[in-house]
Amino acid sequence: MTSAPTSRARQRLRVLTRRDDAEDLLARLPDPDHALAWVRDGSGLVGWGEAARLEVRGPDRFEQADRWWREFVEHLDVEDELGVPGSGPVAFVSMAFADEPGDSVLIVPEVVIGRRNGDTWVTTIGSSEAEPAVAPMRRPATVRYANGQLPVTAYREAVREAVARMRQGELDKVVLAHDLVAVTDKRLDQRFVLRGLARRYPECWTYAVDGLVGATPELLLRRTGSVVDSRVLAGTTWPHDGMSDQELADSLMSSDKDLEEHNYAVTSLADTLRPYCTTMSVDGPSVLRLPNVSHLSSDVIGTLGSSASLLRLGAAVHPTAAVGGTPTLDATMLISQLEGMDRGRYAGPVGWIDGNGDGELGIALRCAQIEGSTARLFAGCGVVADSDPDTEVQEAHAKMLPMREALEGL
Numbered sequence: 313m314t315s316a317p318t319s320r321a322r323q324r325l326r327v328l329t330r331r332d333d334a335e336d337l338l339a340r341l342p343d344p345d346h347a348l349a350w351v352r353d354g355s356g357l358v359g360w361g362e363a364a365r366l367e368v369r370g371p372d373r374f375e376q377a378d379r380w381w382r383e384f385v386e387h388l389d390v391e392d393e394l395g396v397p398g399s400g401p402v403a404f405v406s407m408a409f410a411d412e413p414g415d416s417v418l419i420v421p422e423v424v425i426g427r428r429n430g431d432t433w434v435t436t437i438g439s440s441e442a443e444p445a446v447a448p449m450r451r452p453a454t455v456r457y458a459n460g461q462l463p464v465t466a467y468r469e470a471v472r473e474a475v476a477r478m479r480q481g482e483l484d485k486v487v488l489a490h491d492l493v494a495v496t497d498k499r500l501d502q503r504f505v506l507r508g509l510a511r512r513y514p515e516c517w518t519y520a521v522d523g524l525v526g527a528t529p530e531l532l533l534r535r536t537g538s539v540v541d542s543r544v545l546a547g548t549t550w551p552h553d554g555m556s557d558q559e560l561a562d563s564l565m566s567s568d569k570d571l572e573e574h575n576y577a578v579t580s581l582a583d584t585l586r587p588y589c590t591t592m593s594v595d596g597p598s599v600l601r602l603p604n605v606s607h608l609s610s611d612v613i614g615t616l617g618s619s620a621s622l623l624r625l626g627a628a629v630h631p632t633a634a635v636g637g638t639p640t641l642d643a644t645m646l647i648s649q650l651e652g653m654d655r656g657r658y659a660g661p662v663g664w665i666d667g668n669g670d671g672e673l674g675i676a677l678r679c680a681q682i683e684g685s686t687a688r689l690f691a692g693c694g695v696v697a698d699s700d701p702d703t704e705v706q707e708a709h710a711k712m713l714p715m716r717e718a719l720e721g722l
């Protein structure tokens with residue numbers, strides 16, 4: 313569906329970027345229910361209002377979104393004092409994981425506040441309204457949890473079945489997820505959740521687009537002119553049995569199972585991105601340590617030999633084997649068969665794009681879909697032939713902690 317202000321775009325919207333003195337981006341968000349955010353360690357973008365919105369679904373959702381955005385940008389009058397990635401016109405993006413079901417969304421805010429390398433700016437898109445007052449923050453007093461579409465017991469069974477299929481040689485890796493529903497005593501304030509995540513996970517990208525709120529450690533793709541880079545994660549451990557951080561890191565770096573999972577993920581990203589690049593290098597794996605989990609992490613960097621926009625590149629690489637599996641098609645079919653739930657925009661690309669086709673797309677992990685006083689949390693794990701279902705259940709639990717703590721205000 314296109315709830316398209318294409319007609320508004322045709323009227324030539326005015327886009328104005330000027331310098332600003334924003335200190336705390338998240339503190340500027342006025343609205344508890346419609347936050348737009350992509351912030352890491354104090355830098356990034358926040359936005360509010362809707363100058364335009366696109367909803368798309370299906371296998372060509374990236375191409376449709378790319379076409380719509382390019383047309384939208386053509387009908388703008390832009391005045392941009394900064395001319396850096398993220399200044400000028402911007403759309404926040406959140407794509408569905410699957411071809412079906414699931415809606416993807418692009419939102420062009422009326423106001424964007426950005427910060428990058430110490431420069432801060434404000435962009436207005438078709439609006440010259442004064443900044444609205446920031447509504448007081450709401451915090452829930454109680455949070456209760458209930459089964460989602462795939463309860464833990466069924467998840468354990470799904471992992472067991474996947475392991476059996478892999479031992480029969482049907483496929484090499486599949487990433488299976490489950491969900492959990494949190495119910496609070498009042499309407500959730502997305503800004504409360506965002507601030508909790510950003511405070512505890514400054515090295516992650518804290519995001520909110522159309523009610524999907526989270527803090528992801530995984531960067532699917534960033535395009536900055538002719539440079540493209542990615543941070544691929546797969547292979548996970550978490551604090552247990554009194555092991556020190558060093559012992560956890562050593563065990564991860566020497567785990568054949570985790571190295572295998574990681575290798576599938578890096579290969580899937582590099583193989584699908586390489587055709588667009590003239591050079592490419594992979595640096596890793598090393599261990600990325602977060603408060604709740606540690607991951608094997610590799611950085612991929614390439615020089616683009618093509619003018620493909622970030623959304624086009626996203627179409628080529630999604631889903632990597634960090635959230636899908638290997639081979640990709642077998643894995644996505646098995647996911648829909650064994651999970652039997654709608655992932656929505658969890659594990660899909662999330663982030664922002666600008667008028668030059670640059671931007672950042674993370675993988676929407678460690679997140680929840682917030683609606684009123686409920687939040688649907690998701691977490692998944694890479695499963696290979698050597699996986700143990702009970703251990704995967706514990707891993708998924710560790711991956712849900714950031715969102716649970718943010719909801720509970722811990």
Ligand SMILES: C=C(O[C@@H]1C=C(C(=O)O)C=C[C@H]1O)C(=O)O
Pocket residue numbers: 487489530545546547548573607634635677678690691692693694695711
């Ligand atoms: C699927 C998730 O995480 C992904 C799976 C990982 C793994 O299996 O080791 C690690 C990081 C992410 O790529 C999630 O957090 O829900």
